[in-house]
Amino acid sequence: MPHKPLILITNDDGYEARGLAALVEAAKDFGEVIVITPDGPRSGMGHAITMNLPLRVKHYKTKNGIEFYRTNGTSVDCVKLGQRVLLQDRKIDLVLSGINHGSNSSVSIIYSGTMAAAIEACFEGLPAIGFSLLDYSSKADFSTAIVFAKQIIDRVMKERLPKHVCLNVNIPKLQLAEIKGIKITRQTLGYWHEDLEEHTDPFGGKYYWLAGFLVNLEKEAIDTCEWALQNGYVSVTPVHFDMTSHHTIVQLKHWEHD
């Protein structure tokens, strides 16, 4: 009997998110699927892990032969718990995260719990893909996203990814017929500019809400994720986790001797 691929699915929007159901729908025919997600939204948690609280895992449903678990931890904790506790170090063939409600293009990748889960898997050399739809609505239409998720899962299963590389897939908020195709892109240089909104509570205390917008620092470039998304393409960015600025090493080398 041929090996049935083992697929771990997680997200950062929590177990009730429609994007999770969409990803399970996209992945279910590719192998044996197991789902473990946070028990509520964990957006913007970046690569957070739970060190100061005990982690709990709860089985909450079985549907079409797929087991669903939820935890009080983050999306990164889900990968660790899935691998070590639920699957007890069985070999995982693919880790999928998402489908996120909202874009993870440009520098958002670094704030994203969706991508953090994919990157966590990638640390140990597991193939991993994070999917995001450019629609923050809890009622977003994932039908186009499911089509592309299937296509990309199929490619990764057949071609494999280089070790320690995962994918950041962002899908425009468009009907299937409006999408022009896939672009392999690089992360757009940019940052979130926050206008911290000041409010006053009933007791006179001031507080702030983070609210901002993405500043694209390379609007002219045509090989970036932002360009692809704004021009009707699904953006696929290959991602690694080497944060070294290699070309700066030479520049600083004299510090060793001065």
Next chain:
Amino acid sequence: MPHKPLILITNDDGYEARGLAALVEAAKDFGEVIVITPDGPRSGMGHAITMNLPLRVKHYKTKNGIEFYRTNGTSVDCVKLGQRVLLQDRKIDLVLSGINHGSNSSVSIIYSGTMAAAIEACFEGLPAIGFSLLDYSSKADFSTAIVFAKQIIDRVMKERLPKHVCLNVNIPKLQLAEIKGIKITRQTLGYWHEDLEEHTDPFGGKYYWLAGFLVNLEKEAIDTCEWALQNGYVSVTPVHFDMTSHHTIVQLKHWEHD
């Protein structure tokens, strides 16, 4: 009158950490210093931001002319609050984070709130340095770390860093005389292997603690942060935030046309 550099200091160990006092000590003579930190430990929070809770900032002391603030947010929130709310978009000349109690070498950079603050500053092109001492103890001796922090702050002030590059500085737990010097290094390829410890609560419920160790995947390499630290050097890794695996782009390019 010459411009007095404006220095923002934060950390992820919270306002009471001795490493914070050490960093203030190292930085105080280089310019006008302002301190904003979390109101308690935020280790392992990665690049988390606070989106679902209102952020509060409180002034809690003035010491030697330096204003100290604390917030319910993360280290990344501190950079945003410092820049937008406390300093009202005044030009910041340097962001310093730490001194962390514990190493942020290798892949720990991605879990680290200390480095997340430095990277956040770097997004907008502010020069930034994260400092970490290889001693988790709350009573760690920061005297050696202060000497190197001063030296590195001085160099960065004089030579500047390339735009969108920050530094990850890790300092061994050694006496000053035992340190061999500075090495400019790259991030060691590695991952944290977790043995999730299983416990049982008084009600029979199972829970887990994250507990693990760093697996160094390139023990033979001599240009890495891990090698430098194990051989008695202060490790200085230049860091950027482009997560693109550029060499994989070519490999996947055919997906655009198939």
